[in-house]
Amino acid sequence: MSETTLSKITDHVYWMSPGEPDRPSLCAVVGTNRTLMLEAGASDAHARLFLDALSAAKVRHPDYVALTHWHWDHIFGAAELDVPVIAHWQTAAEIAIQAGYEWTDKALYERVANGKEIAFCADNIKLELPEPRQIRFVQPDIVYRDSLDINLGDVQVHLQHVGGDHAADSCVMHILPDKVLFLGDCLYDAIYTPVRHYTTKKVFPLLDIILSFDADYYVEGHTPTVMSRAELMTIVDKMRMVGKIVDELSADEAAVKEAVTAEMGTPLDEDTLGFIQTFIAGQQL
Numbered sequence: 665m666s667e668t669t670l671s672k673i674t675d676h677v678y679w680m681s682p683g684e685p686d687r688p689s690l691c692a693v694v695g696t697n698r699t700l701m702l703e704a705g706a707s708d709a710h711a712r713l714f715l716d717a718l719s720a721a722k723v724r725h726p727d728y729v730a731l732t733h734w735h736w737d738h739i740f741g742a743a744e745l746d747v748p749v750i751a752h753w754q755t756a757a758e759i760a761i762q763a764g765y766e767w768t769d770k771a772l773y774e775r776v777a778n779g780k781e782i783a784f785c786a787d788n789i790k791l792e793l794p795e796p797r798q799i800r801f802v803q804p805d806i807v808y809r810d811s812l813d814i815n816l817g818d819v820q821v822h823l824q825h826v827g828g829d830h831a832a833d834s835c836v837m838h839i840l841p842d843k844v845l846f847l848g849d850c851l852y853d854a855i856y857t858p859v860r861h862y863t864t865k866k867v868f869p870l871l872d873i874i875l876s877f878d879a880d881y882y883v884e885g886h887t888p889t890v891m892s893r894a895e896l897m898t899i900v901d902k903m904r905m906v907g908k909i910v911d912e913l914s915a916d917e918a919a920v921k922e923a924v925t926a927e928m929g930t931p932l933d934e935d936t937l938g939f940i941q942t943f944i945a946g947q948q949l
């Protein structure tokens with residue numbers, strides 16, 4: 665993945681692209697009155713990189729930060745920001761659980777062994793934050809149930825809980841008039857499970873909600889480009905098509921591949937193969 669850079673993607677939105685080892689997208693939504701940061705980052709260093717980039721661009725620093733979900737790479741930078749944290753109640757509940765854990769390598773891999781953590785995250789935490797590791801958890805200051813609207817001046821941000829397979833607490837942020845939808849990781853597959861997977865039961869309603877927002881720009885947690893509506897639709901169409909076929913043919917991988925190939929009329933690309941595997945895994949749960 666390329667080095668993280670800060671760019672202005674619309675009139676009010678600055679985006680820092682995702683980076684190594686597993687740093688997600690960060691945004692600043694800048695209004696005439698206030699700046700809202702989206703995601704706290706993977707560490708103090710990641711948060712500081714973002715703040716320094718804002719300073720260099722002469723952008724007002726965040727007045728508060730809103731989280732999309734509880735996963736470590738989205739929350740560990742919160743203390744460095746030193747601003748009120750806004751989160752869904754389920755995100756707040758999970759942060760309280762994480763704050764009670766020990767964060768040595770030994771404790772981290774014990775949790776991997778007993779199923780409370782996954783190796784992918786433990787390995788990336790080690791890379792982002794080598795031992796000795798001090799993680800300063802921040803319990804959210806403002807907690808909402810379904811949605812929350814924030815007026816920053818000439819720009820409004822609507823925070824909406826959407827759930828999905830990736831994390832039950834997933835929320836998106838809709839920014840108007842810029843027509844940006846900040847997706848966090850909500851469209852990705854379930855990772856905190858023995859097998860990565862998608863279920864049509866959760867994905868199909870989620871896709872309907874995502875498409876119901878009036879947006880032209882889509883920012884995902886770990887996707888290194890800002891997507892247009894057309895680019896998002898390409899992904900959505902593939903997910904809907906594969907999910908429907910897997911529902912019909914169950915877990916018969918060869919039959920699913922044949923049906924999907926016939927439907928697409930082209931050889932299976934990497935994305936589609938990934939969706940086939942993850943939707944089948946979801947069927948087998």
Ligand SMILES: [Zn+2]
Pocket residue numbers: 733735830831849
């Ligand atoms: Zn995540």
